Amino acid sequence: xxxxxxxxxxxxxxxxxxxxxxxKTLERGWRAVVxxxxxxxxxxxxxxxxxYEDDSFLPHGSAKDGFAEQQPIWLTPxxxxxxxxxxxxxxxxxxxxxxxxYERVVHLFDGRNPEAVxxxxxxxxxxxxxxxxxxxxxxxxxxRWERKA
Numbered sequence: 001x002x003x004x005x006x007x008x009x010x011x012x013x014x015x016x017x018x019x020x021x022x023x024k025t026l027e028r029g030w031r032a033v034v035x036x037x038x039x040x041x042x043x044x045x046x047x048x049x050x051x052y053e054d055d056s057f058l059p060h061g062s063a064k065d066g067f068a069e070q071q072p073i074w075l076t077p078x079x080x081x082x083x084x085x086x087x088x089x090x091x092x093x094x095x096x097x098x099x100x101x102y103e104r105v106v107h108l109f110d111g112r113n114p115e116a117v118x119x120x121x122x123x124x125x126x127x128x129x130x131x132x133x134x135x136x137x138x139x140x141x142x143x144r145w146e147r148k149a
Contacts, residue, residue, distance in 0.1 A: 037092030
């Protein structure tokens with residue numbers, strides 16, 4: 001059974017939350033795929049992962065870089081998994097029909113966008129119907145992530 005997590009972004013943007021979650025993923029020894037909504041978004045995420053902090057970066061690649069099997073984090077607009085990732089992140093409303101091949105799936109959605117919230121609710125319903133362990137996370141006023149469901 002795949003663990004499916006939903007992160008409701010209200011207090012921080014994707015560019016603040018995604019690096020933190022990817023760092024935790026790598027610390028656990030897992031590989032990750034980040035599926036974005038377009039090739040342009042993949043390029044923007046690539047730049048962000050190189051520059052999100054002055055003194056560090058997250059090792060990653062995309063189709064433009066090649067060598068997918070060597071990349072701990074793979075960025076793509078497609079449903080591929082060329083680096084053998086155990087964790088899949090969905091941003092920009094991206095999704096897959098079947099996620100059972102992953103240990104963990106993480107949906108990051110903008111809580112200020114009604115369309116993104118509706119899409120996340122749809123993904124929640126699908127994941128529950130397929131028997132996956134589903135959790136919903138929201139930031140407290142202090143900035144900590146709290147499990148709400």
